[in-house]
Amino acid sequence: MTTVETVVGPAQTLVLNMGPQHPSTHGVLRVVLELDGEQIVRAEPEIGYLHTGIEKNAEALTYSQTITITDRMDYLAPLSNNLGYCLAVEKLLGLEPPPRAKYIRVLLTELTRLQSHLVWLGTHAIDLGAMTVFLYCFREREEILKIFEMVSGQRMMTSYFRIGGIALEPPPGWLDPVARVLRIMPSRIDEYESLLTRNSIWLGRTQGIGLLDAKDAIAMGVTGPMLRASGVAYDVRKFFPYSGYDEFEFDVPTRTEGDCYARYLVRLAEMRESLKIIKQAMGKVPAEGAIKVDAPGIVPPQREKMKTEMESLIYHFKIFTEGFSPPVGEVYQAIESPRGELGFFIASDGSPKPYRMKVRAPSFVNLQSLEKMVKGRLLSDVVACIGTTDIVLGEVDR
Amino acid sequence: MTDTPDLDQNPIVSKLRAWDAGAIAETLSFRGETTVVVPRERLRGVAEFLASEADLDFKLLVDISAVDRFPVEPRFELNYHLVSMSRRERIRVRVWVAGSDPVVDSVTPVWTTANWHEREIFDLFGVRFAGHPDLRRILLPEEWEGFPLRKDYPVEGPR
Numbered sequence: 001m002t003t004v005e006t007v008v009g010p011a012q013t014l015v016l017n018m019g020p021q022h023p024s025t026h027g028v029l030r031v032v033l034e035l036d037g038e039q040i041v042r043a044e045p046e047i048g049y050l051h052t053g054i055e056k057n058a059e060a061l062t063y064s065q066t067i068t069i070t071d072r073m074d075y076l077a078p079l080s081n082n083l084g085y086c087l088a089v090e091k092l093l094g095l096e097p098p099p100r101a102k103y104i105r106v107l108l109t110e111l112t113r114l115q116s117h118l119v120w121l122g123t124h125a126i127d128l129g130a131m132t133v134f135l136y137c138f139r140e141r142e143e144i145l146k147i148f149e150m151v152s153g154q155r156m157m158t159s160y161f162r163i164g165g166i167a168l169e170p171p172p173g174w175l176d177p178v179a180r181v182l183r184i185m186p187s188r189i190d191e192y193e194s195l196l197t198r199n200s201i202w203l204g205r206t207q208g209i210g211l212l213d214a215k216d217a218i219a220m221g222v223t224g225p226m227l228r229a230s231g232v233a234y235d236v237r238k239f240f241p242y243s244g245y246d247e248f249e250f251d252v253p254t255r256t257e258g259d260c261y262a263r264y265l266v267r268l269a270e271m272r273e274s275l276k277i278i279k280q281a282m283g284k285v286p287a288e289g290a291i292k293v294d295a296p297g298i299v300p301p302q303r304e305k306m307k308t309e310m311e312s313l314i315y316h317f318k319i320f321t322e323g324f325s326p327p328v329g330e331v332y333q334a335i336e337s338p339r340g341e342l343g344f345f346i347a348s349d350g351s352p353k354p355y356r357m358k359v360r361a362p363s364f365v366n367l368q369s370l371e372k373m374v375k376g377r378l379l380s381d382v383v384a385c386i387g388t389t390d391i392v393l394g395e396v397d398r
Numbered sequence: 399m400t401d402t403p404d405l406d407q408n409p410i411v412s413k414l415r416a417w418d419a420g421a422i423a424e425t426l427s428f429r430g431e432t433t434v435v436v437p438r439e440r441l442r443g444v445a446e447f448l449a450s451e452a453d454l455d456f457k458l459l460v461d462i463s464a465v466d467r468f469p470v471e472p473r474f475e476l477n478y479h480l481v482s483m484s485r486r487e488r489i490r491v492r493v494w495v496a497g498s499d500p501v502v503d504s505v506t507p508v509w510t511t512a513n514w515h516e517r518e519i520f521d522l523f524g525v526r527f528a529g530h531p532d533l534r535r536i537l538l539p540e541e542w543e544g545f546p547l548r549k550d551y552p553v554e555g556p557r
Binding site for chain 2: 047059060220
């Protein structure tokens, strides 16, 4: 009789590569997953596939030229990037844009938040198998992009905010489509909610998934809707108001569950809050007035003046050939982008080009929490957790 | 940049001074932002104090930004941007790191979020962080040579 000896080795895990080409990684994210059966032992995001050296490029461009490369980071919220950068440079220069520009900026950045959350909702839902929501969200998003095209000429890479104000006077009647968005959106958000909020598949895929408690979230530097879904009401618009946000009335929605479902509810509530802000901003935008601050040598002069005034012509020439030189110093300016705290750190050495521009990208920091959210959970939850983080890889890699 | 005397009245600065007079090398104020310059070897201690002291409560490390001041020595400037949610205040902690020995203590044990920020600075500037759990390149490929955000690295890349 022979005996068969079975050798039991150490527990075997499987390393699985998810991405960089994967429909639910929202760009080119690669996650190295170590699996024990279907359970995640380790999840390590590998980033950098979209690294384009934006911060290095900025050092070779003038302050005005840099605006165009800020759009390219968070391409779902270009106007938020423009705003953050312009506010930082304005802080460095000690400039304050005129009220008309200020409120137009608030109005458009809140529209940006709305359309960015629409993309998030649509893609998050399609990742988890709800196709219809995706189509509905993109239908409404198009309405908002048309407004961007109307005012700036571009649907996405707007570069509409400039240092000291905004680039162009918005065309007559531009508030009509904004009013239309305000009119249709509340019922459209209800429509998304009717498709998801009590949908048992949606609940099963999001409730209790991707848990992040307040302490961990703060330790990991998580900001934006993700932090607020963990019960911390940190919103840069309220804590460190900029661009006149302290004059607006709005709530900061929070939840305490800290799971994907809570983050879904927080973002939907935020969309309704954005509508409130847009409505107030429409009332606040003066019908007439300057759109750029009067700062010769920094803000380009009006075309008409250039034809009649020698000085304006000289300033125009100087701004576009060598740029302007802010004082020596460093500033950090943060705004609440749709994804969290978007910060611009600018170090000036007194030359017309930023000596150093560092972008504090919310997606970059928030992505770090992925491993915490998925560890010990199932492989299929990774998709939900990437979706709920709402990353934009252009911003993660810069 | 001006070193304004009224910064001594700043409660954060005076708290730090009261805790350890040697923890602050210099205080700066520019455009309403307070910067506390900390000697390199004191960084870790100051970080722990700022994060754990109950009425300071700088629990949120928002960002670490490095600047290369080449050819000035010490050439690397690290800026730690902190937020205290209970005080609704921001502060910037700055350390200088010499180019000949670019090492500074990691603050990852104090704020977990520092992990990726420090990896990014290591990747792009070549500053090393002592005690970092996993100091590898993060954005660039592992085999990349040089540190692109250094000022002696051309925009077009090395030739």
